[in-house]
Amino acid sequence: MDLFKFFSKQTPKETASSRLKLILIxxxxxxxxxxxxxxxxxxxxxxxxxxxxxxxxxxxKLTDTEEIEDSFPALIASIPIKRIKG
Incomplete structure (x- = not known):
């Protein structure tokens, strides 16, 4: 994964493509x-x-794994943590 691409904003075309992929998945x-x-x-x-x-x-998100020939859905969660309770 390109680190700079991770922090950059998506173009409307990329956003639409990502959303379409999610709908298909x-x-x-x-x-x-x-x-x-x-x-x-x-x-x-x-x-x-x-x-x-x-x-x-x-x-x-629900996404598709591409690691195996017969790909299957995978759940991906990004949850920013402010502070761990202790």
Whole structure:
């Protein structure tokens, strides 16, 4: 992964392409539209017991793994942590 690309903003074309890929992955995974929201809510509920998080910055995606010939959906969550509770 290119580190500079990670921090740069996506163009509208790249954003649209990413969204289309996510829609196709969701269709292949046969999940309901509320699936990710439910998982996101549950993940945040559990993590909030152990850490303070940036709710506005949370990103949960269903993506396709390309490591295996028969790729399958994978859940990817980016959850910025403000502070670990101790």
């Amino acid at each position: 969701h269709d292949r995974a046969t999940v309901s539209p509320d699936f990710l929201e439910n998982i996101k809510r549950d993940l945040l509920e559990v993590i909030a017991k152990y850490a303070e998080i940036e709710d506005e910055e949370v990103d949960v």
